[in-house]
Amino acid sequence: MDKKLIREKLSWYRGNIISDATVIEVALGWKLRTYFFPKTNRQAGIFYWHIINTSHFNFDRKISLYEQIPYFQKLKQYMKVKKSLRFVQQIRNAIAHWQLDEWESNENEIVIYHPNLFKKIRLNDKSMTEFKEHEKYLLKTFGWEQTLKEKYA
Numbered sequence: 769m770d771k772k773l774i775r776e777k778l779s780w781y782r783g784n785i786i787s788d789a790t791v792i793e794v795a796l797g798w799k800l801r802t803y804f805f806p807k808t809n810r811q812a813g814i815f816y817w818h819i820i821n822t823s824h825f826n827f828d829r830k831i832s833l834y835e836q837i838p839y840f841q842k843l844k845q846y847m848k849v850k851k852s853l854r855f856v857q858q859i860r861n862a863i864a865h866w867q868l869d870e871w872e873s874n875e876n877e878i879v880i881y882h883p884n885l886f887k888k889i890r891l892n893d894k895s896m897t898e899f900k901e902h903e904k905y906l907l908k909t910f911g912w913e914q915t916l917k918e919k920y921a
Contacts, residue, residue, distance in 0.1 A: 772871055774868070774870055774873045774878065775868070777873075777875075777878050778868050778873075778878050778880070778891075781863060781864050781878060781891045782864070782894070782903060783855050785859060785860055785899060786813055786860060786863065786864060787861045787905050788856075788899070788900075789827070789856050789857070789859075789860035791903075791905050791907070791912075791915060792853075792856055792865075792903060792907065792910075793827045793830060794821075795814065795829075795906065795907060795910040795911075795912045795915075796815075796822045796830050796831070796834060796853065796906075796910065797821055797830055798910070799827075799834070799910045799911075800820055800830060800833060801816040802819055803837065803839065803840075803901075806911060818879060819846060827857055827860070828857060831850075831853045831854065831857060834849075834850075836852055836854070845909060848905070849905075849906065849909055852902040852906050853906065855898075855899075855902050856899070856902055856903065856906065859899055861891065862880060862882070862889050863880065863889075864889070865882075866880040866881055866882045866883070866889065867883060868880055868910065869881050869888065872888075875888050876892055876893075877892040878890070878891040878892070879891070891893075901905075904920065905911065
């Protein structure tokens with residue numbers, strides 16, 4: 769298969785996954801903001817823009833904070849949310865940092881690998897469907913129905 773086409777498909781996967789993961793990260797950040805500051809006011813804005821929505825407070829830290837809050841832990845969907853967040857984070861980090869395996873990739877499946885971990889991820893219709901299901905679940909759970917409608921209606 770043409771290497772250019774493989775790289776283009778990898779770019780398509782990267783663009784979609786990173787873009788969608790960013791929306792999920794923002795939704796999680798907003799969920800955290802509204803937990804600590806249910807009403808929108810100056811303090812809520814400062815908390816969101818100077819703590820939650822900074823490069824220092826990355827996706828992993830947002831997920832970790834979510835995982836530590838007893839209120840969220842008591843919700844019946846907590847384990848599923850946690851699993852979905854970690855799935856999205858894992859695939860987002862892999863797609864952003866792992867290397868393309870041109871030898872194993874083809875028109876139906878792009879393979880990326882981490883040379884130090886000896887791990888591979890296969891990006892194909894099945895993996896994208898799984899990613900999208902986690903995305904839809906998280907956006908719905910975090911109250912981002914409008915984003916869901918705009919994207920999937």
